Amino acid sequence: MRRLKGVRLKILQGIFLLAALVMLLPMIQTFLYSFASMAEMKAFMKTRGSYDESLWMDAHLIPNMVSLGQYHQILITDNTVLLLFFNSAMYAALILLGQAFFIPPLAFGLSRFRFPGRNGMFFGIILLMLLPFQVTMVPNVLTLRGLGLIETIWAVVLPMWFAPFYIFLIRQFMVGLPNELIEAAEMDGAGTWSTFLRVILPVCRPILGAAAALSFAESWNLVEQPLTYLSTRQDLQPLSTMFNQLARENTGFEFAGAALYILPALFVYLFFQEDILSGIQLTELK
């Protein structure tokens, strides 16, 4: 592709820099507001929803006075947010653990073995990937009830272990690996399992990292599953379903809560950033 030079390059760079800042603004604003005092935020949030033509909301970005009051409230005084946070962390951890156990071997089997029905299975997985959650919601509730899992954390966790999208993603990456890798391992006398564990998995690091990050993002943002599978268990709800309600009550600590909620996702992103980019680049997404 032709490279741009001179003034036009500078203009395009400027536009992109500005756009990047706008993209990041919601997070930046959340973090800045989280250091305002609770009284200030309460007063500020009260000015929302006014339809008086002469009134505007305060448009400041920096708090009037830096305070750790909101954090003190959610971390020490009142543990509501913290408990929900731990629920969310538990779901994310259990979901990722199960996925790590079930999905890579399945993707390996579907990509590096030749057996009848393989393409049909893969096509089925793609179709399942396209389905919205609600399509299988009712029968899923009945299945989970039959297993005695409804209204327990496992109702949310177990189906996610076999999420079709990540099978698709990892399988596509494995299909693109050179055959020599496996042949070389076979020459050294490695069986299928040791080839899988010692040769294939290490090479798949980028896509495994990408899948882990994307799956974490999904688990951190679960809404439909807890609402339907845990409808009577307020105590088991994750932050994702409850946070909105907390924010609506004008508590004064919503921004520290949001910052705490965003922070793990931010760390996961920074940690897996390179994996996501290179994982997708190397995957045969066709």
Add this chain to the structure above:
Amino acid sequence: MYRKKRLVLPFILPGLLGILMFYVIPFFWGIWYSVTDGSFQNSFVGFQNYLNVWQNPMFQLGLKNTMELSLICSPSLFLLAFVISVALNRLRPAGGFFRNSVLLPYLMPSSAVLIIWLLWFDYGGPVNRLITALGGTRVFWLQGAELRLPVILLFLWKNLGFCVVIFLAALQAIPESLYEYAILEGASFPRQAFSITLPLIVPSAFLVFILCWVNAFRIFKEVYFIGGAYPDEALYTLQNYMNNMYGKLNYQNVTTAAYSFAVIVFALFGLLFFLQQRAQRGLN
């Protein structure tokens, strides 16, 4: 490639059993629900549920809104992602900061971001300030049909990065020499874009389009956060309908609506797949 069929079983069996149990069996079990009446005898009623649901005004409203929203959301996301990635590709190696920050929203939890979003679109908020500064009048963003715009923008903000990353990967795989040759031949920039870039990224573009569409169908999450179970008429999606029917324990209606929707999704996917195959053959 391994050929011994027996060896594959330990790899795929646990995963397949899980998929069978939590996805495939519920899928087929649901079909049974959509053709029975849900009474004590649970007798077979054929397509009666489908007739009832399709005549239900709330279902029609939900279907209309879901289709409209996805018809607005997915093409605009697709085009925006394509334009940005082409521009970004010309900017290489600069532009890394943008690439990194555009992907971040994909990982952000919706409800945390929504506080800021609702502030921005408040009647006295920054968006209306900008509009009045440009000479317009304030808009009631958080009421009625106008609420669609914040929801659509939130969708674009969240999903743009992932699509850009897939496009960029495809663009970067195109060998530089093709363009050099085209420039020697005197091809203009749009001509290069259509004759070289587009054909070579059709497979990735197809995937991006599918992902745009699938995610557009999932816009319910944001709608639910803003409007609850019964949002404004302009935002009442099919998922709202299904969730509310589920809340009323009307399982027949939920599954019937769900399968009607699934058939539409599969038909759209089939059509897109067919078009992609044709496009690829035509371009080769």
